[in-house]
Amino acid sequence: xxxxxxxxxxxxxxxxxxxxxxxxxxxxxxxxxxxxxxxxxxxxxxxxxxxxxxxxxxxxxxxxxxxxxxxxxxxxxxxxxxxxxxxxxxxxxxxxxxxxxxxxxxxxxxxx
Amino acid sequence: xxxxxxxxxxxxxxxxxxxxxxxxxxxxxxxxxxxxxxxxxxxxxxxxxxxxxxxxxxxxxxxxxxxxxxxxxxxxxxxxxxxxxxxxxxxxxxxxxxxxxxxxxxxxxxxxxxxxxxxxxxx
Numbered sequence: 001x002x003x004x005x006x007x008x009x010x011x012x013x014x015x016x017x018x019x020x021x022x023x024x025x026x027x028x029x030x031x032x033x034x035x036x037x038x039x040x041x042x043x044x045x046x047x048x049x050x051x052x053x054x055x056x057x058x059x060x061x062x063x064x065x066x067x068x069x070x071x072x073x074x075x076x077x078x079x080x081x082x083x084x085x086x087x088x089x090x091x092x093x094x095x096x097x098x099x100x101x102x103x104x105x106x107x108x109x110x111x112x
Numbered sequence: 113x114x115x116x117x118x119x120x121x122x123x124x125x126x127x128x129x130x131x132x133x134x135x136x137x138x139x140x141x142x143x144x145x146x147x148x149x150x151x152x153x154x155x156x157x158x159x160x161x162x163x164x165x166x167x168x169x170x171x172x173x174x175x176x177x178x179x180x181x182x183x184x185x186x187x188x189x190x191x192x193x194x195x196x197x198x199x200x201x202x203x204x205x206x207x208x209x210x211x212x213x214x215x216x217x218x219x220x221x222x223x224x225x226x227x228x229x230x231x232x233x234x235x
Binding site for chain 1: 147149156157158159162171173207209217218219220221222223224226228
């Protein structure tokens, strides 16, 4: 059971917009800690997609955007492309006794 | 080019030990905290351990505390994870990942990641 909750799967047709939610609690996202997002293409290592809630590293297309509000965060992907099919993970910091840096369970994006 | 290359994975029996290594290149290794993150087969990501640039601050996930030891050698640009008393549930791909900061903290994120090394704990 992950500390941050993501939907197991989302899907969309090419060109469409999809969003992936990441729900936390008062000891992580709700406490004001930043949320970061990673993309893991099949058979590869995770890659940083969004840092500090809404910032894109250089090289990441502006089709990817992040936001945060209250105890949740979201990753939005517009103009879906076949190569966006991947697993997406959110990550934050948790101030509870049980852990430090925490991940969501991951969301599998399928491009129809 | 920033690069992280893990090694040392393999098959080990329950209760056994293994030492993972991560060789860093393309950046000033001694200026960054480093992390180990693992991914069990077909599962999500789990942060395992973190070490600050000068090894002053070290943290572990509860699931590995007392069994795993993280260390680094800045002269060799290398990160290590000594894993003892291994269990079946430790079976995973282990990634090393660079932290954003010299001293890891609440704002930390991980970039880049190595390609990972597979650890299988089975009799």
